[in-house]
Amino acid sequence: MKPKISDVAKVAGVSPTTVSRVLNNRGYISQETRDNVERAMKKLNYFPNDVARSLFNKRTNLIGIIVPQTSNPFFGELTFHIESICASLHYKVLLCNSLNRVDKEKSYWEMLMRNQVDGVIAVTYNRGLVNAHEKPLPIVTIDHYLSPTIPVVSSDNYAGGVQATELLIAKGCQHILHINGPLKLETPANLRRKGYETVMQEHGRTAITYEIANALNRGEQQKVIAQLFREHPQVDGIFASDDLIAATLIAEAQKYGKHIPKDLKVIGYDGTETCQTLLPSLTTIRQPIELIAQKAVEVLLKEIEGDYEQEEMDICLPVQLIEGTTT
Amino acid sequence: MKPKISDVAKVAGVSPTTVSRVLNNRGYISQETRDNVERAMKKLNYFPNDVARSLFNKRTNLIGIIVPQTSNPFFGELTFHIESICASLHYKVLLCNSLNRVDKEKSYWEMLMRNQVDGVIAVTYNRGLVNAHEKPLPIVTIDHYLSPTIPVVSSDNYAGGVQATELLIAKGCQHILHINGPLKLETPANLRRKGYETVMQEHGRTAITYEIANALNRGEQQKVIAQLFREHPQVDGIFASDDLIAATLIAEAQKYGKHIPKDLKVIGYDGTETCQTLLPSLTTIRQPIELIAQKAVEVLLKEIEGDYEQEEMDICLPVQLIEGTTT
């Protein structure tokens, strides 16, 4: 059996109370008792049981993070940074892959509540989630508006959309299209499209957006892209709302005999490390992923500690254009 | 305050014991009491506290997973699958990004013990880890031998190395090199090199392997690649031990004016979904990532449930050659 505090107490010849005190460094303990207890802990290879501690303290130091899926490079990197930062602050991370599915979001949410997480970082859609529970946990979302009372961290999607579109125009594209994920969802990510539309309008162009219902599915992507080429054979510039779509686009374009960037210029979005390594030629708008993670954790911890300030409801971080050879 | 079992009991007009019984569906309860209790739970929006449950049951349904970093597509996909499978089996996942650093592995390991995880899936190096603790948890590793008593799940690295090398030879390469991660570590991944060396020898060729000390660092990769091109200008075939290295290789080769596949053929390793999307042209050896995740979870749960069988100590899964246009 794993040793418990009373075992240590017995070996050290003190009470469990005293052991607990040296463990938590609380109250006065004589150096001698302290040494005794520490020797006993070492001898028994004792580790405190955090489950018992959490029960008493009503604090788990656990946070939940809900992402669509860590296999997507953007979420994989985001998850990495969030977990790393949390670990450095002595928080532990319970991971949830929601696949953007409402049923999964719901059951994960309930799981996190049952496990008494101190807070959650959500990169997920479902709006009803939060209101459904009377006593919402501290929560912060990334790129998704869940409710007006929940803080959001995102990068400057509007500016990203503007920059991407302006670049295509500057490069001389005449027929510029946009491909996006599911549009009905009210996410800041839709601001990318807004940026695109605004710039197009300013230049007297018609904005046309193709929607991929399930952006995580590559087959779905190919279908929409095929349709796009069919309906707009004259297209010579495309702003894709993420790098994976852009990559699929490039592969499909080659099948149609379109040369990139001569016949068709493509710009993506996200600029993950992975994409910079695997497809360094891609022009893209880079999101400051690590910074997003940092801010999200920072805001969440403030909520948890209770010194949360109103002005931090909506944090918007700068993006950066990275020019490759696809434009 | 969150409602607890005694609150529910009060509302339902029964004892806490009874509430617990309907919660766990244990023992006999009259339909009427059951309905009463359920109504009370709904009314109070009650959710059981899993921390308290875990304390009593000495079972958390929590497993730890330690990977180098989820931002790497291979580990991102592996993590996704492991977590998804666990969720479907009502296990929760505590995520740890070790960066292959011994200090982090150690502190994560201790953290997992304190949190009373039921088991851990480790994709990590440190050998001393396990022996250091008298009472090791149920554990399974992926692609890493920690100790002879710990089961390993991996794909057929030797066959992968053989297939990769044979392909380059079949394509007419005369000077074939290999780039690998840190070689001193006794991982099944080194079998890839063994496969390479064996085939080279069979064909009377000299096997030469370049080592990247920190495979997670792209700057490091570039340095080694530059050295490789300097020392072996006549190289015309390279087997890279993962797809990211292969991608960096391809980018560097272009700087040296080498045309791929005419002047230089490149084959990678892993074949993640992400890589198939971002760099579909890459020839590679695909690991069955989802299957690896499945087996790892399966073996771990058997250890946890206690019906673990000896013959499953070393599970080796088949790999698959995927031919792109880089060979």
Next chain:
DNA sequence: CTGAAAGCGCTTACAG
């Protein structure tokens, strides 16, 4: 079919 009691491993007032 239901409840009172004890206990999971810890911590914190409260005494001394």
Next chain:
DNA sequence: CTGAAAGCGCTTACAG
């Protein structure tokens, strides 16, 4: 400076 007692929210023998 140290210890006995009570309790965190739950569950399981044990009675009835």
